Amino acid sequence: MTYHRETRAVRMPALDPVRGTPVAVPLYQTSIFAFDDAASLGAAMNGPDGAFAYSGYGNPTVRALEDALTGLEGGAAALATSSGMAAASSVLHAALRRGDHVIAQQALYGGTFAALRDLTDRWGVEVTYLRGDDRAELRAALRPESRMLWLETIANPTGFVPDLPALAAEAKAAGLTTVVDNTFATPLLCRPIEHGADVVVHSATKYLGGHHDVVGGVAVFADADEHRRTWVQAIELGTLADPFAAWLLLRGLKTLPLRVGRQCANAAFLAARLVEHPAVAAVHYPGLPGHGSHERASRLLDGGYGGTVAFDLDGADAAHAFMGGLRLVLNAGSLGGTESVTMHPATTSHRHLDADALHAAGVGRGQVRIALGVEHPDDLWADVEQALKPV
Numbered sequence: 001m002t003y004h005r006e007t008r009a010v011r012m013p014a015l016d017p018v019r020g021t022p023v024a025v026p027l028y029q030t031s032i033f034a035f036d037d038a039a040s041l042g043a044a045m046n047g048p049d050g051a052f053a054y055s056g057y058g059n060p061t062v063r064a065l066e067d068a069l070t071g072l073e074g075g076a077a078a079l080a081t082s083s084g085m086a087a088a089s090s091v092l093h094a095a096l097r098r099g100d101h102v103i104a105q106q107a108l109y110g111g112t113f114a115a116l117r118d119l120t121d122r123w124g125v126e127v128t129y130l131r132g133d134d135r136a137e138l139r140a141a142l143r144p145e146s147r148m149l150w151l152e153t154i155a156n157p158t159g160f161v162p163d164l165p166a167l168a169a170e171a172k173a174a175g176l177t178t179v180v181d182n183t184f185a186t187p188l189l190c191r192p193i194e195h196g197a198d199v200v201v202h203s204a205t206k207y208l209g210g211h212h213d214v215v216g217g218v219a220v221f222a223d224a225d226e227h228r229r230t231w232v233q234a235i236e237l238g239t240l241a242d243p244f245a246a247w248l249l250l251r252g253l254k255t256l257p258l259r260v261g262r263q264c265a266n267a268a269f270l271a272a273r274l275v276e277h278p279a280v281a282a283v284h285y286p287g288l289p290g291h292g293s294h295e296r297a298s299r300l301l302d303g304g305y306g307g308t309v310a311f312d313l314d315g316a317d318a319a320h321a322f323m324g325g326l327r328l329v330l331n332a333g334s335l336g337g338t339e340s341v342t343m344h345p346a347t348t349s350h351r352h353l354d355a356d357a358l359h360a361a362g363v364g365r366g367q368v369r370i371a372l373g374v375e376h377p378d379d380l381w382a383d384v385e386q387a388l389k390p391v
Contacts, residue, residue: 084203168196206336264304335371
């Protein structure tokens with residue numbers, strides 16, 4: 001059929017499949033997909049693993065990211081979301097109901113703490129916090145209404161490493177769903193599903209993306225049915241990832257092993273020198289033999305102890321003075337990118353916590369967190385050392 005110019009301008013022909021295989025995953029920047037009949041369209045909108053109909057439900061570029069992370073984490077299926085907190089919120093809202101009980105470790109990311117507190121205020125979901133290194137403590141916290149155990153592989157910012165295998169086994173015996181935030185470790189250092197976790201969440205904004213240019217999240221599921229339930233909830237919340245963000249995250253994944261290896265090495269280098277500095281009261285890095293989680297971290301982590309170091313100075317004024325004196329390390333939120341960044345957790349990532357909760361999480365007013373990038377370690381230490389002199 002011959003169409004008028006106005007119609008031809010709108011209805012450009014789709015390209016036939018290319019004869020070669022693209023090396024990079026193509027960006028499917030489209031919101032909708034067309035079908036030959038109504039039945040096919042209806043079927044495509046009915047599940048997370050069928051044909052693509054609407055990019056708010058699923059998209060080929062997003063699916064490629066989900067498949068990649070499913071493979072890296074050793075899961076059954078994954079859900080890519082618009083942010084790390086979108087992944088966490090989708091998992092929480094899909095699994096919990098009014099009156100349920102959650103058990104979580106005390107050393108917890110501030111955003112997750114805020115999300116749990118909101119569930120308590122709105123829906124009466126009760127939360128019990130524990131250290132995370134004693135399965136007897138978990139056993140004592142169990143109630144008939146307990147539904148979920150929430151852990152972090154490497155806690156933000158203190159580097160606390162829970163006894164993941166023991167706690168996950170205890171939770172499974174009690175019928176709980178174990179969710180592990182694996183952002184700080186990445187699947188290169190730990191794959192929590194192999195240790196008994198049911199769901200793994202990431203702020204993909206951090207190490208997975210790795211270039212400080214994209215916001216995203218992911219939840220990886222050991223069980224396909226739980227994935228489907230959470231996909232339905234994510235659609236209702238509107239939290240699924242957009243294609244361009246997924247495309248940027250796929251690009252970042254290609255250099256993940258190179259970046260994480262260098263960041264872990266830089267963190268170990270910096271931590272060893274901070275321990276010896278007279279202005280530093282304590283260094284929180286699980287790679288240090290004196291760290292309380294070092295033995296567990298050595299058993300659980302494979303290939304490094306993470307790329308983030310926290311350390312304590314003499315109060316908030318000292319912390320702010322140090323951060324203001326840095327020239328190479330950036331004062332900026334987030335972490336996991338190629339540039340090294342620093343922040344004051346008590347007033348940024350953990351600003352949601354009151355004084356008691358900060359103390360329980362191990363976050364002091366003089367604590368500084370540095371997330372290492374891939375710069376030369378000597379340059380990083382020179383910058384940190386000169387900024388510590390006035391302190």
